[in-house]
Amino acid sequence: MTVAGRPDLAAVAACVRRAAEAELLPRYERVGHEFKADGSLVTEADTACQEALTAELARLAPAIPLLGEEMTAAEQADYLTGNEAGLWILDPLDGTGNFAVGIPFFSISLALVVAGRVELAVVYHPTTGECFTAARGEGAWLDGERLGEGFQPDLAHASALVDFKRLPTGLAAALATEPPYRSQRSFGSVALDWCWVAAGRCHLYVHGGQKVWDLAAGSLILSEAGGHAATLAGEPVFEPVLESRSVVAALDGDLFRQWQAWLREAGEGEGATPD
DSSP: OOGGGOOOHHHHHHHHHHHIIIIIGGGTTSOOEEEOTTSOEEEHHHHHHHHHHHHHHHHHOTTOOEEETTSOHHHHHHHTSSOTTOEEEEEEEETHHHHHHTOSOOEEEEEEEETTEEEEEEEEETTTTEEEEEETTTEEEETTEEOSOSOOOOGGGOEEEEEGGGSOHHHHHHHHHSOSSSEEEOOSOHHHHHHHHHTTSSSEEEEEEEOHHHHHHHHHHHHHTTOEEEOTTSOOSOOSSSSOEEEEEESSHHHHHHHHHHHHHHTTTSOSOOO
16 A cells, blocks of 8 residues: 555556456457447456456455446445445446457556545557556656657647547537547447547547546546546546536646537537536
């Protein structure tokens, strides 16, 4: 245990790496899938990785329970309340759709939440071996290199990560027809999306609805890299709730404010945002 009783970040990252190597990579391109009730995919790898990390983290920090994406909604709701020692929030396979069809863009996303704040974060990309980490108040890193530096363009020359299907219809149409940025991408692992913005690989981000296990780790990594994020309604993104939250983000502060202003104007008249 380290600062304020937090588990050691390097030890947490090692647990994540071991789970990926034991449970995800051996099944990559070799596993079937099925659909959950909400229409999303799940594979044997999702559940095996969650079980492996639950066991690993129980040995590392026995007092801290784990909320995983592959639990029932009732179990998840129970874990979100009353855990004074903290709570692990895990997406054991973020990008299951990519994983199931052989696209090498997926990740494990793990966060430690204490008293309603994310304290530690690990996002691991198994096919490249890249490990993004952060500790509140101490910074964010990619394989030991500090994140948060590098050239940031103006809005017209920026590249954006955009998930169109979850955005309000009018806003999605405006982005598709008259975008303010130079180019747009969407890769299929939202945890890695956060990290790629923190690393300066893309400059803007907007997503209409993420679950707490999608955004917990990535939001701390971006924040500790010096980045900025809010919902479409301008509220803080992370809340320890099960309801989906929208995301607007950028690493550079001036660029973030330009992006927010454009999205606000483009989305006017659509009513409440999906927060």
